[in-house]
Amino acid sequence: MKVLLVCLFLANWQTVRAEESLSAETTHSLDKRGSSIETSTSDAKCSRIISLAPSITELVIALQLADKLVGVSSFDNVLSSDSDLPRVGDLFNVNLETAHSLRPSIVLALHEQRHLIKKVESVGIKSVIFNHNTLEGIQQSIEELGALCHVHQNSDQLLSDLTREMASVKDSLADQKVLIVIGGVQEQLYVSGRDGFFYPLLKHVGLKPAFEQKTVATGALAAEALLSLRPDHILHILPPNRPLPSKEVLKTHWRKFAGVPAVQRESIFVRSEPFFSIPGIHYPKVAKAFVEMFGELNERDPS
Template identity: 25%
Template sequence: MVKRAVFLKHSLGARPSWSLAVVIFIAVWSAHVSSAERLISLAPHLTEMVFDLGMGAQLVGVSRYSDFPAAAARLPRVGDAFQLNVERIINLAPDRILAWQGGAPRTLSKLEALGFLVHRQEIKGLSSIGQGYRRLGDALGQGPRGALIEAEFTASLNQLRARYAPRSNPRVFLQIAENQLFTVSDRHYMGEAVSVCGGENVFSDAVSEVPVVTLESVLSEQPDVIVFVTNQKGRLPWQAKWQTFLPDATIQRVESDLLSRPSRRILSGITALCRAIHLEAESG
């Protein structure tokens, strides 16, 4: 969908070297494609990653809830990871669509059939977040920046692990929904984050990455710490229940946008989670 290219001729003496001209043309055309691509992001964490890579100005559309950084909130919406507005996407004429691997597979296949280039990202663990920056950086012509972010992310994650993992291992129940008992296993990156913090995820071995559990199953696990992953302020629906049924458990909360989005900001979320698990003050 690139409509312009630069063709450079190179001559050696009086005779043009057309093979060299073609090489120069391809190199300049490729650089132009990387710098001028129109991008659409179909997940908030991918939107953040694009801005982290210095390519935010190339975004012409984003998914619902793409609200960080502030500039992302001003971009046109094209739906969310599960329900996309195909007509709007077509009208925005993107050169590349960035998608979460698990979101709207039929719609993504339809967009590919229409000729759109879809770049899929899959997050399997915390290490894959850094790797995702490298892969996305390579795809967008920002390879060195992507590799740098990956290295910095890995180093920061290792520092958190070295600081917290050797500590006592409190039993942790991570509740990721305000009204229902959704949690995560250690196959999910948020469950892995509990281990980084030196905690023991009470549903670490659950078959599903994001299981729904029962009140009875939580009570039988006797967690020491219950952490709500939420953006909601004030008293939470389940808070009183836990205080009644598990009076010895400490109830904490961590901002959902920081811990649930697999972007570079999750390092702040993991830091907050570690402090919550070990009952540290914010300056800890």
């Protein structure tokens, strides 16, 4: 799970393909029980969807295509507890036998899963790859899936809602420096940089990212380099739903960086909600959380 989250954060995903539509005007598909049904070409492309990533499943549901899902990833937890959808794979593996047996019309995956997609396509299953590592990529995936599945109205509405939510927090905070680190307290940590999901969100709300280089493991940075960043606040993002450490544990963990302003002021925050660790359509929640965490501090200490 730790490796999965690191890859979700650090991979520089880019959208690399959109598959051609089915050519026949009318084709036969299978319903969720495996029975043959006739569908039009416009419906056939999304009649039976497999999602290989939680963020994609969230998008499919947001576009009101949940009834088209026939398989999801092992780490999906956005579905109801009584959902009996088969778990097809995760970031690194896919069960080809299960996937093929579900007769999907399309498999949706993330860029870093392209090695899996080669396997999927080798058995004749069509696929589309999305980029969910950047805001632009997430927005583009909404447009692309809306076009692919002929739900333009739903995708347009979702984009409009996201734009409105982001506008409500734009430039809400003073220009203070925030350092974001990712990983378990007793595990390898990564410093989120300009290539990360959080960089544009910090800037959007008026904060300044403390680390301007590409995302890197803390072990690759000298202690002096971290000290030189001098962040006003530190945000430590844990794997999803991980129990939050006590203040004493945090103090002990950051003691070696006692010269950092955020450590001196004990302005260290920890979050473990899934929307922090899985980049996707809930990015306005991250921006709003920034405002909630740092807004009161900025009012008290705008320096």
